[in-house]
Amino acid sequence: MARGKTGLGRGLGALIPGPAPLRESVDVDLIVSNPYQPRFGIEAAALEELAESIRQHGVLQPLLVSRMDPEGGGAPTYQVIAGERRLEAARLAGLTQVPVVVKESTPREGLELALVENLMRQDLNPLEEAQAYRRLVDEFGLSQSELSSRVGRSRSAVANALRLLNLSDELRASLARNEISEGHARTILSLPESIRRQAWERVVQKGLSVRQTEELVRDWPLEGRKRRGRRQPARNVELEALEERLRVALGTRVSVVKGRRGGKITVHFYSDEELDGLLERLGVTER
Numbered sequence: 001m002a003r004g005k006t007g008l009g010r011g012l013g014a015l016i017p018g019p020a021p022l023r024e025s026v027d028v029d030l031i032v033s034n035p036y037q038p039r040f041g042i043e044a045a046a047l048e049e050l051a052e053s054i055r056q057h058g059v060l061q062p063l064l065v066s067r068m069d070p071e072g073g074g075a076p077t078y079q080v081i082a083g084e085r086r087l088e089a090a091r092l093a094g095l096t097q098v099p100v101v102v103k104e105s106t107p108r109e110g111l112e113l114a115l116v117e118n119l120m121r122q123d124l125n126p127l128e129e130a131q132a133y134r135r136l137v138d139e140f141g142l143s144q145s146e147l148s149s150r151v152g153r154s155r156s157a158v159a160n161a162l163r164l165l166n167l168s169d170e171l172r173a174s175l176a177r178n179e180i181s182e183g184h185a186r187t188i189l190s191l192p193e194s195i196r197r198q199a200w201e202r203v204v205q206k207g208l209s210v211r212q213t214e215e216l217v218r219d220w221p222l223e224g225r226k227r228r229g230r231r232q233p234a235r236n237v238e239l240e241a242l243e244e245r246l247r248v249a250l251g252t253r254v255s256v257v258k259g260r261r262g263g264k265i266t267v268h269f270y271s272d273e274e275l276d277g278l279l280e281r282l283g284v285t286e287r
Helices: 044-057 084-093 107-121 126-138 144-151 155-166 169-176 182-189 193-206 210-227 237-250 272-281
Strands: 023-027 063-068 077-082 097-102 254-259 262-267
Touching: 044 084, 077 084, 077 107, 084 097, 126 144, 126 155, 126 169, 144 155, 155 182, 169 182, 169 193, 182 193, 182 210, 193 210, 237 254, 237 262, 237 272
Parallel strands: 063 097
Antiparallel strands: 023 097, 063 077, 254 262
């Protein structure tokens, strides 16, 4: 699915301070996988395509690895920090050695670097990205602000990704199968948990777009009132016209209530993206 700009222009080099590490060649049999690899799996077709490219041109970009010296001597082994897919494709292509850059790193740094590389390549699906963020928060104690700085994402992008983990297992599986997109999922999350499955079923059955899903969520409370058979109070024509003007100006539903000594304006939003858009239209920016 299409993803927005990541803000990762600084690249992996920004996370590897000091002079550029040396590049060397290492036997593939001495390289082991990264237990903090954020990707769940690699599609067979994509792996074969990369393997064919490697057969033709070799491994153009070295793997980033950390060196592990065994106790009691012996040959060192290397753990992949970034480049898991290149390693598997090189093995599939029949290579016995691959170029690497050796970097000493802690487990947290290894996860950060693997996550950033995959984000730069847009190789992670939304759930893989969210779960990598969750590990950095839970296992390594990073705040969302620190995490945002480390991976080059905005705080709202990190928060939006983490919200996906609030989906039920069924809806997560639907997202992983690309039945729904990240935008669909975040919009459905704005509903109470008890009715998310109903909304999801309607989205999938009718093939609704994200915009149509936002409209569905926006109208859901109205549908509920109609189903309960409640009478709608009489509406003031002038207030309805004012609400419509505000809706057009702000791009979302607006409710206006007037009383004897004033009133209130309620601006509705149905996703974090809509809230960000509203704040931008109203000229409210982060300090």
